[in-house]
Each structure stands twice: as structure tokens, then as C-alpha cells.
Amino acid sequence: MKLTVNGDTHDIDVDEDMPLLWALRDELNITGPKYGCGIAMCGACTVHIDGLAVRSCSVRAGDVEGEVTTIEGLGSPDAMHAVQEAWNENQVAQCGYCQPGQIMAAASLLTLNPEPTDEIIDQAMSANLCRCGTYPRIRAAVKSAAAKLGGA
Amino acid sequence: MGAVKTIARRTFLIGSAAVAGGAAFGAYKISQPFDNPLEANLENGEFALGDYILIDESGVTIITPKGEMGQGVQTTWAAMVAEELDISWEDVKIDHGPASKAYYNEAVLEEGLPISSLENSGAAKFMRKNIVPIVAKAMTMVTTGGSSSTADGYVKMRAAGATAREALKLAAAKQLGVKASTLKTHGGHVIASDGTKLSYGSLAENSAKVKLPKNIKLKPRSEWRLLGTSLPRLDMKEKVTGTAMFAPDIRLPGMKFATVKTNPHLGGKMNGYDAFKAEKVKGVEKIVPMDNGVIVIANNTWTAFKAADLISFDWAKSDYPDQMEEHYAVVNAAFDKDFDSRQLDNGNVEQAFSDADEIIEGEYRVPYLAHACMEPVNATALLKDGRLDLWAGNQAATDQQTIAMSLTGLTAENVHIHTQYMGGGFGRKSEVDFSEYAVRAAKALEGTPVHVMWSREEDMTHDFYRPIAMGRFKASAKGGKPYAFDMKVACPSIMDSGAKRGGPSIPGSDMTNAMTIWDQPYGIPNYRTSAYRTDPLLPIGAWRSVGGTQNAFFQESMIDELAHHAGLDPLEMRLDLMNNDVCKKVLESVAEMSGWGRKLPEDHAMGCAFALAFGVPTAEVVEIKQTADGIKIINAWATVDVGIPLDPRNIEAQVFGGLNYGLAAAMMGEISVEDGKIVQTNFHDYDSLRMYQAPNVEVKILDNGEHIRGIGEPGTPPAAPALGNAIFALTGQRLRELPFNKFVAFA
């Protein structure tokens, strides 16, 4: 099966039913997306397919048609994406385990809605849990990311 | 180890007559220093300057042997060293370092002392200064927990930096042929009076030959350049780019992926199992039976999960009651036994009640809670050529080492613990079960690294839960003022539960049961607090703020009931009762910040709560609003006093994080038992606070307290009572049981 992730196309031999999350993590060693629940309840595994957020734990690898982007493909420590920069400036992360998912969800939201209201931010980000409770800074960071992207 | 355990037991009888003898013996034996843990692992060209600093040509690496679970401890510890060492923040490099008993934690024991954190009598000072270090060292508690790291590191890490700085100066002095006193340090260089600059890296080799100087004066607070400011966290860029390494992210050549399935009747054995179907799944490598379940090793985690679900088991029952109400019945019955501790007994409550016109009383209860760290527990291990390597996010590295040694028969030199970032800890990762299964898997597949990832379901149903607990109170007012307050709490003992799984068995009262009740700063004339202890029920453990989570809910809801009974404003009444200025200022600050007493819209209400936990006075106010869909928490305010704030932005994050953790539990947290098994399995039935429910939060940090304090936990205890008190103010309904969503809807 072919999977295009972060611009690279990989040929992997896995069961079609394998969730995308495990294909990424265990077959391709792309470990940015995290396992948190496996049932689309926490968002830790969020990646993009063609720019839109999906819960990779609940998408069959065999069903993936578009291009997959993970947190590693969004930006790197030396060249961060605007959303990652906003997260860094607002010092959002605590344990950090949920944050790849949070950032991918926020990036997708801002693609669909470059100027989200507070209410839309709350709704869109509510599929992603953060047990460390970083929500106040996530809110602030989404807004500063929106400003950065709008200004670009 | 045997001897150390005996000493620890003896010396732990703090507060009783046994202390003197035990401590004196301990002091003599134990004050011999441990070997420097860094020296065994030095690479070529690398030198250790004390226990916490490695230096080579490229510069300095600071060892921060504390588990980073999100609390920012590695950043703050590095800042303590960097402050004295005079290196720029941009140049700071850190490493967790090996598991070593030299990195023992003194401060964590303080909270277990029967002396109030506010007390500064000679005896209290003596205990803190002389007994705690000896006991900590004897027990070699290399733990991260109890909000203890900041206090634990405050002197020793700055001293480590200062010592290394002076050693570098001595080396430079020798090289330049000048007096060390003529040299200065700045930005990672030693600078001579003629302007000659020598980088620390260039002095590496010579500095290691210098005899480390002793008793160096630390910089006064007024000269700090890093401490006291908000520093960018050292782990932030990694964590926002997906490059931070958690234990499940380790990839090793030939690695296999596994999961574990153990008896849902916690602590029970496995009578038998049938893995016929599981063995046939393509990619399954091995199924390893254990006493209490199996480990399934496969090519990838998903295959391991899938195969594990195909195994049928015959489980033995556990020894606790089958149904939830029976658990509460056990706790309830504890009130009829003798109390386990009665730390506070001011005035005469019995007499006061017999004089009182009117007495109010009530009973509260709270359920078990799971930690539900975002990262389910897991670990990776490799056993090869008589050496074991273990990668795990953990709060107690030496405990992981001990369990690995006992499972493999290897000595400490051959068991290497690599502590990874934790995707949340909250107390869960001070246990060792995740390491145990990884080591068992590694033994079953010697030479091959195995990662054992628990499914969320396994994690949720095999936790060491926050205990269920009950609280009862009786109170009365006289002349419009609180006059008598008698409070009783009952719950199983965390120490008993820990001892059942091989932890130290400590005689005497379990002070964790009584935390955050007896030492609160309220000058009620007749005031008594008692804690009762039941036999073990479910396996329980430390959960962010330990006894404070339930006890502050009891106490602060009860105090609120008393205020309403006496017709007093609940916040004003607390202020009036407070007999400690540091605490008072905290409450005044939160009142001011929240505009307590201001006119609110009809459908809004506020609740307040205060708790002194882990030495930190913390006051919180919550503002809620009735909407068509239910109650919505719109704002929250918190003030804390940590004595000396080292990194304000990080402290703020811990406070609102702790508050949100407490709100989640208060609103919806519940683990229950049915037919001997845990009912809740994943986030669909053990949900947590989500963005749409998270209030806007404002945090204020004060510095009036005399001691420096850690802040990982204090934000949590006042959250539940502040919310409950707000609900009472809004609806007139007093909720005496958690979670609140059993009784009200939340929007």
C-alpha cells in the first residue's frame, strides 16, 4: 500500500484495516502523532489528510487517499509553522503529549476559518483533550496564530 | 537495602519518641556521601563537576534528575544552576542523568510531617532541618512528586552551579597564573582583569583536577538575572514540533511492540487463558503468561492490541467488595473505629455543642478517580548480554531500577534507566507496574527491544486510584460567629495500599489521609479534625494533591455551609477567621481580583475556596452562569503564595492546570466498581474538561511566605469546593457528593 506522508511516498505492507496512526508510528517511525484513546475521543493522534484534521486512530490506512501531514511535516524546530510559533511564544505545552494533536487541529481550523470567533475556537478545539489543562494558552495561541497567518 | 529499609522505618516514626534514637543512628550511618553517579558513565573528554554538572570542550551540561511531566521542573532546575554558573540561557543544555540514589529528594517528606507548614517553632525548624534530610536519604526517595522539587533543588542546585563556577575560576587562575579572586565569570567564560576570556569548555579538563571548593556564598536574590523571571521552557520547541521523545517514541533496531492484558479484578490472579485465536493473528510473536495476565508481543502495537482482545481468560476474583456501595459501606464503617490521627483539637468541641442553640451537620463523599494521563502508561526494555536498558517516563527512577533488578537478578550497575518525558504524571508514574511488564517482555525475548504500550482501556481499569473518601461535619455559630467545628474524614490508606504492592510499610498514622484539614489557618475557638482509616479496598495511590483533593472539598464546602448558616459572607468569614497573614493576603488578593461582592447578573454566581496544601496558601474563586443547556463555568481566579517565585509564567501554568484538573474531577470524574471490575474504560465514559468548558483564568502569585514552595499540586484542591460553593450560591442546592454532573447539568 502507498502512503504519502509529509511529502514522501512510502510503500508499506500492512493490513488495510490498520489504523493510520499505527501505520505512521510503528511502520514509518513517524512518532509525532500520539496514541491517547484509539476511539476518536481525545485528539492526540490528529493529523491532516489534504490539509484537514482527522483522528488517525480511527482512519483505516487502506482508506487514505490524500496526502498525510503530521506535526513533523507542519514545521521543524528550525522552521516552525505559524501555529507552532504561536504555541512557542505563548509557552502552551506542559507535558506536551496532546500538543501535536492540538496544533494540527488548530492549523486545520485556521485553514477553514482564518478568523475564528471565540466560540468557534472553543467548539473546534473541543475534540482535543488536554489533561494538563493548558486550555487558556491554547485559546491565546490560536488567536495569535490567526493574526500571524492573516498578516502574512 | 535491607538495612536502609529498617532505618527508614525506624526514623519515620517522626513525632514520637522513637525519632531520637533512630535519627541519631541514621545520621551517623547515612551522612556518608553517595558515590558520584556521573563518574561511572563519563565519555572521553567529559568531566563531572559535582553530581549535577558535566563539562567537556563544547561546554556545560546540567543534570536535572527530575521527572519532567509537564511541570517545567527541568527548566527551573537548570535555571538554578545557570544562575550561579553564569551561563546564558541560550547555551543551557540539560540531561536527565542516570537513576541514582545520590539524587534523593528531601522536600517530599516534609508534607508527611505532623508539623504545619506554617509553624516556625524551634521544634518544627529542627525537624525540617535535621530529621527530614536523614530520613529522605535513608529511604533514598528519588522521586518527583509532592510539589517538592523546587524546594528540594533550591539550595542544592544553586550550590552545584556556584561550586562549579568557583572550580572553573580556580582552574583558570592556575592557567593564567593569577589569583582566583581577581577573576569574574560571565556568559560561560572566566574573565581576567586584563580582559582575557577563557571559555568554560577550554577549562574542562583542568577544572576537573581542582578540589571542589566548599561553602560558597550564593548570590542574593537582588542579583539574580534568570531566577525570578519567566524563561522560555527548554522543552517547548521540541514539544510543539513533535520531536520531544516520550517513552513510546523510542525506536530501536529490531524493536517489537507489545501490550498487556491483566486481571480486571485488581490484584487477582489469572487461573487460565486461551490464546488459540490470538496466536494465529499474523504478526504476533509471542504471548507471555504472567501470574495476573499476559503480555502479547507483536510486530506493531495495533496487532498486539487486536490479538490481546481475542484471548479469553479465566480470572480469579480480587479481595475487595464487588459493588461500589459496598466500598462506601466500608468507608462509612470506619467512623465507628478509633481515629487514625487527630492532629487538631482546639477548645472543647463536645462542650461547645452541648451549649449550642443550633447545630448543623452533614455528610460528604467522593468517588475513586483515575489519573488518566494523556499518555497511557508504557515502557520499553532491552535485555542483552547481562545488561538491561529501560526507557520509561517515570517519577521515581530508582524504584524502576529496583524492580528491574529484582526481576532480572542484575546488579544496579547493569540496569540502566532512561527517564523520558512523561505525557502527564499526576502521581501515576511513581508506580512501577509499567516497568515491570516491559522487563518481563524483554526477558521473554532476550536480545530484542520490546515496547509495552497499555491500551487506554487497560490504563483506565488498572490504575492506582484516588481513594474514595467520606467527610462528616458538625458545626455551630455563636453571636454571629463560627464557634465550633468538628470534622471527620475517612478513607482507605494510600500507605497501606502501597505496602501491599511492596512499598515501605510505615508504622503510625497515615498522614496523607489527614492532609489539608488539620493545618488550615482558621482560628475557630472549638475546632477538631480527625482522620479515620479503612482496610485497603481498590489499589490506590497519590493523585495530584493527594489527600488534599478530597479533604479540601470536604472542609471548604463545610466552612461554606457554616458561613451561610451564620448568615455571613463566606469569603469575609474566612478572612475573619484567618490567623495567618500570608494566608490572609492570598484570600484578599483573590477577592480583589475577582471583584468578590460586586453585583452580578441574575443568572451568575460566585463561589470561593481556600486551601493550604504543600505549604502553599491557595485561594480560588469561580464564576458560573446558568444557561439553557446547564451551568457554565465562565471565569476563575486563583492566588497563590510560593514564598519565592522562580518562574512566574510557569507557576501560572501549573496553577491553572491544577485548577482545571480539579474542575474536571469535580464536574465529571468518577471511577466505579461493578462485579469487582472497573466500569469506566476510556474517555467516552471517563471524560475530562474540554476547551468549551474551560474557564478564563487569571492567576496572581504572591511572595510573602517564608519558605520557597513547589506548585505542581496546590492549584487542584480548592477547585471542587469553589465550584460547589458557586453552585450553591446560584441554585441553593448544596451538593455534598462528587461528581456534580450526577445532580446538575453542565453546559
Ligand code: FES
Ligand atoms: S488516539 Fe485518536 S482520538 Fe484519541
Ligand code: FES
Ligand atoms: S500538555 Fe499535557 S495533556 Fe496537554
